[in-house]
Amino acid sequence: MATDEERWVDRARRGDRNAFRRLVETHARALFAVCARITRDATLAEDAVQEALFNAWRHLPDFDGRASFRTWLHRIAVNAALEQMRRGARHEAAAPPTRDENDDDDFLLQHGSDEPGPEQHALGSEISRHVETNLARMTVLERTAFLLRHTEGHSIEEIAQTLSLNISASKQAIFRAVRKLRGALQPLR
């Protein structure tokens, strides 16, 4: 039995704008969250959502239902966000990687204490700031691959499809991103 969303999708595919509006109302904020994480800019994220939804409307007849509508829509949104980054934020250059970040060597051993102490809990906002700084040090590709895996819960295989990478390149992007994140904790030790 078809869900409400499946019925809206079906009607929207046949040109029913009210049905498409329902879909927009259901998904727009989640799409914004994804795009904002990638672009790190509310304006760029909003533009990306706008483009993504317009593209979705135009290509609805091509939606074959193999992936869920949500997955299909998120994939379009990720690409729209990447496009916004390229068009609107060419100045955003990731910090050059250090030698360690390019290595396959293990890095978790290089840290001090593993558990956050009370001081570090008290410094939660500072950790958040450091996380933001270190997310900014990632390339767009690294950040996107990492956020899709960590925050959106996409599988590596889905990430590879979304970013048009092979599985190995997707894993490497995630590994490099996590290596860059270690700086989020180092200043607090």
Added chain:
Amino acid sequence: MNSISDNDLILYFYKDGLDAGRIAEIDAALHATPDLRERYSRLQHMLGAVDAAPAIEADADFTARIWQRLERRIEQSAPHAQGGWRNRLRELLQSLLSPRFAVAATCMLALAVGIGYYAGHSSATQEASVRESAMAARVLDAYVADHLRATEGLLLTASNSDSTNLRAGNADLAATLADSNRLYASAAARAGNTRLADFLRQLEPVLIELANQPADASVESVEGLRDYLRKTDLLFQVRATQARMEPAGKHKT
């Protein structure tokens, strides 16, 4: 346990990209090895910090604003939407083109004209239709071959040049090629050439990376690109695809 790398622990954390046997091995090692537990705990703490970082929130009017603008665009695009695949392709090309990307515009205008020219000979017979499709595909192939030749040069320069000026020029070229690439991928997908469309989509993130690469990119960054090209065989794939696209008898000089 030395045989379990940090990369293994990252995959273990997400329970993704490892087979069941490897996950069981890491489970057992975590149980038996305090050092490994400590490393894993650091990883968990680090990734937990990401969850705690605040997200950018959409404002209260966001959805209404998005729909308002979207509805206007849908309204404006409505007459074209009924015009069949040629209009849809033209509309797609028009929406993606902008004066800023003159090279992409020139190539795609020529492609659209080429497709339009051949499609203009359309007749009621299926045979004619098949012939037109084949000719349109050849036009697309020729443009994609040129595009791939330029991309090959870009990748070679990016991975081999130490010149700051060359890299700055390369970033501009990469931005233009990224635009063209997207258009060609769309055209290939619409022509039913999914293999070519998939390959071009695979190129796009690399072109975007290069478009965003600073002119003073570090040695490590350039080496990273070389590594990536080597590991993915991307240059080989570009050359091989280019060779398949080349019109018969055309050779590189």
